[in-house]
Amino acid sequence: MKTVDAKPLLLHNRAFTLLFAARAISVLGNGFARVALAFAVLGLPGATPTELSVVLACQALPQLLFVLLGGVIADRTSRSGLMIVADVIGLLAYGAMAVVLLSGQATIPVLAALAVVSGIPLPLFLPALSGVVPEIVPTERLQQANALLQSAVSLSLVLGFGLSGLVVSLVGAGWAIALNAASFLVSAVLVGAMRLPPQARATAKSGWVDLRDGWREFSSRQWLWVMVLQSTVTVAGIVAVTGVLGPLAAEDGLGGAPAWSVIVACHSLGMLAGSTVARHLRPRRPLLTAVLLSFVYPLPMVLLGVVAPVWLTALSMFACGVAGSWFGVLWMTTVQREVPAESLSRVSSYDLFGQLTLAPLTLLFVGPLAQSFGYGAVLVWFGALVLLSSLGALLSPQVRRLSSG
Structure with missing residues (x-):
């Protein structure tokens, strides 16, 4: 395990500082919206878990398609x-969503339609x-850069989740979503101020050729597709918990939106702690370390499933946040180091595509499953699946042996 020089030289880099600020502000707004949208749907007259699943699936589907x-x-x-284009789309989508909620015109079909548009920015950004x-x-600063960006994400989510429950309780979900719309505007302005010089791009004859070449880069690396397969299952479990099952558990027996905000805020605090660790430590086997960290993920799923006390569930979410943040920094740094720069966005898009593959179906069916079998049983099932996916990833020799150099 190597230590990484943590001198804050990156914050003297104008472009990186603007990017850091853009991510911090945008994610702060998303923290408000992720809690607010779930309780906005559940707050409509006669709303059911199935309808919440439909709205969130509508948001997840364009993420997969685009x-x-x-x-x-x-x-x-x-x-x-x-x-910038992605931020403008987010501004328009969440701005319209806030208007219909604040004007009392929100219905499930309207929120579902706007959720579709709000799902487009992520796969572009x-x-x-x-x-x-x-x-x-610089290459030698990539891990520090990714850790600092993760710190911005984590701290913003702590504030967003921590305050969103209070805002939803006091003034309603519409104002929380309006804050998210404003955050997209600020992010677009900051990214535009970076003024990056044009980069030489190797342009293929068609987008299909680009996709084929990106697939070749992706599929030729066993460690890459094995880790993405693991993440496919893990992300499905996480979106089921954060999108539907967690709010249901909170609404039923933990105290509603304020309790759920505390739980997810503790997760974000854990992410902040994990990014701090990642900024200072560089394991010799980054992917092996990442997979071992992922064994923490099922714990909060099981605790929510058995309706454990809020403090215990929040503690497990903190641990999950530490593991997930460090995992993310190790993963992104490895991809950026191992994949050629001219193919990096396409390979990253295949990575995201794999991670998001099951998310729409999961969100569509998890509500009906919870109604049929109870949210507790479904939470425990997801915990078991996530555990099995981590065990499966350890079977890959490249995952176990790839060195950070």
Whole structure:
């Protein structure tokens, strides 16, 4: 295990500082929206867990459909320009959602339609972001850069989740979602101020050729597709818990939106602690370390399933946040180091595509499953599946042996 020089030189880099601020502000708004949207749906007259599943599935589906396109565009054009486009779409989608909620015109079909649009920014923004970081940061500083960005994400989620329950309780979900819309505007302005120089791109004859070449880079690395398969199952479990099952458990026996906000805020505090660890330590076997960390993920699922006390569930979510944040930094740094720069956004889009594959179906069916079998049983099932996926990843020799150099 190596230590990493943590001198704050990156914060003297103008482009990185603007990117850091853009991520912090945008994620702060998303923290409000993730809690607010769930309780906005559940607060409609006669709303059911199935209807919540439908709305969240509508948000997840375009993330799956557009993510490969986002990778191709990011490798062909200005990555920062694509990030601005994504922010503008988020501003319009969440702004409209806030208007219908605050005006009392919200219905399940209207929220579902706006949820579709609100799902488009993520698959455009993230592949571009993965390629922008190596453009503005030296290779030897990549892990520190990813850890600092993760710190921004974590701290913003702590504030967003921690305050969102209070805002929802006092003034309603519409104002929380309006704050998210404003955060997209600020993020777009900050990214635009980065003014990155044009990057030379190797442009193929068609997008299909770009996709094929990206797939070749992705599929030729066993460690890459094995880890993505693990993440496919893990992300399905996480979106089921954070999107539907967790709010249901909180509404039924933990105290509603304020209790759920405390739980998810503790998760974000754990992410902040994990990113701090990741900024200072570089394991010799980054992927092996990442998989071992993932064995923590099922714990909060099981505790929510058995309706454990809020403090115990919050503690487990803190531990999960530490593991998940460190995992993410190790993973992103490994991909950025091992994959050629000209293919990085496309490979990242295949990574995201794999992670998001089961999310729409999970969100669509988890509500009906909870109604049929009880949310507690479904939470325990997801915990078991996530545990099995981590055990499966350890079977790959490349995952166990890949070195950080």
